[in-house]
Amino acid sequence: MNDIKAIRSSFFDFTRSVADPSELEGSARFIEDGLLLLKAGKIISLQSWNEAQARLDPRLEILHLPDNIIMPGFIDSHIHYPQTEMIGADGEQLLDWLDHYTFPTESQYHCPDRSAGMASFFLDQLLRNGTTTAMVYGTVHAQSVDALFAAAFERHMRLIAGKVMMDRHAPDALLETPGQSEEATRGLIARWHNKGRLSYALTPRFAPTSSPELLAVVGRLRREFPDLYLQTHLSENTQEVAWVKALFPERVNYFDVYRHHGLTGRKSVFAHCLHLDEQEWRDLAHSRSAIAFCPTSNLFLGSGLFDLQKKWDWRIPLGIGTDVGAGTTFNLLQTLAEAYKVGQLRGYRLSVYEGLYHATLGAAHALSLDGVLGNFAPGKEADFVVLDPRATPLQRLRQANSATLRERLFLLMILGDDRTIYQTWIQGKPVYRRDDDEIKQGAA
Missing domain, CATH: 2.30.40.10 (Urease, subunit C, domain 1)
Structure with missing residues (x-):
């Protein structure tokens, strides 16, 4: 026995x-x-x-x-491990917050030792808070993701992660060409995808830092490796939405930028989704894409209040994300408490059954993992x-x-x-x- x-x-x-x-x-x-x-x-x-x-x-x-x-075990559907060391940075709106805190912090992850140290600390924080599975962003540096996957493999954790892909509108130290991004991403896929309990996620940061050429690279990789995940941000901040409209005037809306390049569908997870129009809700649903709802981050940056009723109306899979470091806790119970308050402000009552579902089996379903956990x-x-x-x-x-x-x-x-x-x-x-x-x- x-x-x-x-x-x-x-x-x-x-x-x-x-x-x-x-x-x-x-x-x-x-x-x-x-x-x-x-x-x-x-x-x-x-x-x-x-x-x-x-x-x-x-x-x-x-x-x-x-x-x-x-x-x-709790499932965190959206989190940035390098931002662990800047959690609680004096709050600003999204775009200024990225410039003042996120980009300077992430620029240090070219160092393998720094990446390894923070990856270990990050995963220990997840386990200390009852999170056993997470979908995670690295930085633009391949070594940041190598360190994270190595630490997760050692702990036998189920983890989905990827290298940020970014070729414009960021500091020079964090930019790459589409060709460089493709080469580094292919190497990470070869080293880590489906190794143990690890899965790779194509990770264009968001549309403003992605040229059409880079998004075309992501789409090509998605077609070549159809079992990969894709994670990115969608409609988090009103200024961001306006910026995307100016950068991609030929596209119908923000979601259409991703749809046009073949980045939507099952195993595609879009964080935030706060300012969607009706067409975007419909297209999210019809494409079978998923949403990561990040209440502590949305409140901390003043980004907006997510519409849980719309998620149910359109039957879109959804998981809860702490979104550290704009999110202010690794703990999904605390994150659910903030989700409840977001619901109250929208006139929506989030029951405890719904909250716990979004942190366990619902999140597993959103990440196409409900066959193995949840x-x-x-x-x-x-x-x-x-x-x-x-x-x-x-x-x-x-x-x-x-x-x-x-x-x-x-x-x-x-x-x-x-x-x-x-x-x-x-x-x-x-x-x-x-x-x-x-x-x-x-x-x-």
């Missing part, structure tokens, strides 16, 4: 993807006292303790976590987070006077932070424990 692991605790997940928020509570599964069986980094089964105990081998050791709730279905990868609903005196007080599961989960979403993360597991092995505040590098 040494190759089977058993964990007894409370468990929460979603059993299926949904097309309407009214279906979320019905697809949610909560087992107050359950038993999770794992083998070789995969889920064998999740059952209630009463169902499972009669068939258990008495020799099986069981890890009992009675005061916790275990959920699938819930506790048999055969899926055993990445999960152990949450402590009573991590602080305030949380203990509120949990004690909460009568329903909905209330308990809602408080977890609204009051939770990194202290709420008790353990993080990758492929069936613990890699972070709050009690000893330690990251177990390579433990999986």
Whole structure:
């Protein structure tokens, strides 16, 4: 029995993807006292303790976590690892913020040692916050992505990442020609795509820093390697939208810039999407592209309020992104708390079921990973987070006077932070424990 692991605790997940928020509570599964069986980094089964105990081998050791709730690992759909070291920089609007903080910081990632040090720190922050999968931006430097993938491979993490592609409207030190960008990207694809649990994402930063020639290169690579991901930004800031209109007057709208070059569709993830016209919503839906909703970043930079109702109206896949460093936390519970407030400002009530769905199975669906992770279905990868609903005196007080599961989960979403993360597991092995505040590098 040494190759089977058993964990007894409370468990929460979603059993299926949904097309309407009214279906979320019905697809949610909560087992107050359950038993999770794992083998070789995969889920064998999740059952209630009463169902499972009669068939258990008495020799099986069981890890009992009675005061916790275990959920699938959180999925961060949009984040910039080099911006970790500038998180919380005095807020400005997007374009000035890029010039004053982002570009100077990213210009230092030509150094492999700096890239390796920050990649390690970044991934440790993800695990400390219960994030087991992420879609990540490097810098324009190939070595920044080499360092990130190497550190993720060592930790056995599932990661999607790519080198920023950028050939105009940025400092000279961060610019490349389309040919240079293609050569460096091809090398990274060859070294890392589908190695272990790693996937490569073509990463044109956004339309203003991409010439038509560069976007043509991205489109050519997308056609040649159809299983690659693509990540970029779309309609984050009103000034940005106006700039794109001036740079690409021949295109119908911002989304059409990407559509024209073949950059939309399944495995294409567009961050923000705050100022879309009706045609863009329709084209996003028809192309089967996905959105990354980044509430803390959108609020911090004053970019706007995302329309969650439109996402459901058009049935567009969506994940939650922290968008560090414009986002102000690595923690997806805190990010969901801000998403709730964004909804309130738009007259939309984000339920706790919807919030947790967007951070787990919904995000997995948006990233075309729902076949391998996102819930506790048999055969899926055993990445999960152990949450402590009573991590602080305030949380203990509120949990004690909460009568329903909905209330308990809602408080977890609204009051939770990194202290709420008790353990993080990758492929069936613990890699972070709050009690000893330690990251177990390579433990999986």
